[in-house]
Amino acid sequence: MLNILSPAELPKGFTYPHIFIRAAESGLTSLEPWWLLEGDNLRARYTGLQQRFPNRALVPFARREDNDDVACWDLNEGNVCIVHDFSSPGSEQRGSFESFADWLRAALEDFIEFE
Numbered sequence: 001m002l003n004i005l006s007p008a009e010l011p012k013g014f015t016y017p018h019i020f021i022r023a024a025e026s027g028l029t030s031l032e033p034w035w036l037l038e039g040d041n042l043r044a045r046y047t048g049l050q051q052r053f054p055n056r057a058l059v060p061f062a063r064r065e066d067n068d069d070v071a072c073w074d075l076n077e078g079n080v081c082i083v084h085d086f087s088s089p090g091s092e093q094r095g096s097f098e099s100f101a102d103w104l105r106a107a108l109e110d111f112i113e114f115e
Contacts, residue, residue, distance in 0.1 A: 002024045002036075003038045014075060019101050028104070033066050045060045046060055049070070058073070058074060068085040068086050069084055074096070080098075
């Protein structure tokens with residue numbers, strides 16, 4: 001069972017997209033260099049992002065193993081964004097995708113190219 005944020009831990013009004021749950025339950029949790037965040041790692045990253053970027057409403061779901069990039073739902077923008085965690089506020093944005101499915105396609109491309 002995937003250890004993700006419970007409804008009580010999630011921001012009000014946000015639920016995980018069905019495609020995310022389906023992908024995770026299908027075992028798409030490690031698409032090297034991307035890894036889905038779970039358990040204590042997820043909770044620590046979620047809390048840390050709130051502290052480091054207090055003007056953003058981010059729900060992280062994956063991290064990149066070779067740098068500090070984190071894939072998140074951006075609740076203010078209504079999309080998926082890549083933030084470079086631990087950077088200065090205002091310079092953290094690395095990219096964005098319209099949806100989790102779009103991010104997943106890009107993550108598969110990263111998987112193919114990563115060595």
